[in-house]
Amino acid sequence: MSAYRFCRSDDIGLLVDALNRCWAPYFPDEQPVTPAAFKRSIRDLQVWCSSCMVAFSGPDPIGVLIGAKRPSGTLIHRFAVHPDHRRQGHGRHLLDSLGSKLAILGPPRIVAEVPETLAPACELLGTNGYVQEAVLTDYVLETGACPEPRGLPRGSPNEGERERAASNGASRTGYVIPVTLDDLAANGLLDQAAPHTCWQRSIETLTARKDDIYGLAVASDEHIEACVLYIKDGEVLSLRTFVEDGGARLHELLSRLRAQGMSMVRLPKVHPAEMSSELLETLGFCSAGVHRLYAATVGQRSGASQSG
Secondary structure, eight states: EEEEOOOOOOHHHHHHHHHHHHGGGGGTTTTOOOOHHHHHHHHHBOOOOGOOOOEEETTTTEEEEEEEETTTTEEEEEEEEOOOTSSSSSHHHOOOOOHHHHHHHSOOOOEEETTTTTTHHHHHHHHTEEEEEEEEEEEEGGGGGGOSSSSSOTTTHHHHHHHHHTTTTTTEEEEEOOOHHHHHHTTTTTGGGOOOTGGGGSSSHHHHTOOOOOOEEESSSSSSEEEEEOOOSBBBBEEEEEEEEETTHHHHHHHHHHHTTOOOEEEEEETTTTTTTHHHTTTEEEEEEEEEEEEEEEEOOOOOOOOO
16 A cells, blocks of 8 residues: 655655655766765755655555755755656656645745656656646866867957966956955845756855855956856856957866866756757867756646656
């Protein structure tokens, strides 16, 4: 007989076990989830145990839903039914249960960022009232193959000025300096973040992870003109330019990452309104996968992501 229940903060061990039983079969190349990793998701992504559910057959977990919650909405961070128990209604029951709870407690918006390869999950979302809002593209850059953008930015130094700047530690596009999240906030640049940034690279996530994040910026004497925030394993969390220069300043920053020994850079789940594919291709990025962004509002229908 099947049973379902929402979880509590002391159910982390159960949720880890359920993820490794139900989610891992669909992603065999991923490392098993550990309690430490799950606790990091609570800190970084605002996963709420009370927004997580487990389905059981007897004592064994056969389905799991992991929800992260912010004032703006709830993200279905992970959602999976064990391969031996699919097509039995467990996924729909988990989704409907979460929707019913959020209809009472809020927030009303629920989103899911689903790998395009998980066609059954996309189908389930569609039949559960979700609407696809956008396609999010995963980009990778092999920094050794990073091309030079055409031309120099408007107003860039002439040859003599470039030589003098280089002797003072500057690049041809400006001074490259270390930067922190707090520096960007102090300069009012966090408020200019793209509103369509995916959950794992949102301002809330960056703030939660700021002690793990490194940054570089191109700066003039007056202000910061471009910046990159990243972690040491090669994942870029933010890549932004504040001037029109054909990508020259961003290219400079990516070149500095290469100089640090970072052979590959990953920029996950880029919304088309966040950064144009043309600019990313100019910088040498290639598409490495696609996620589909689905959304629903409680009161219409509810549901969520991944392999049900």
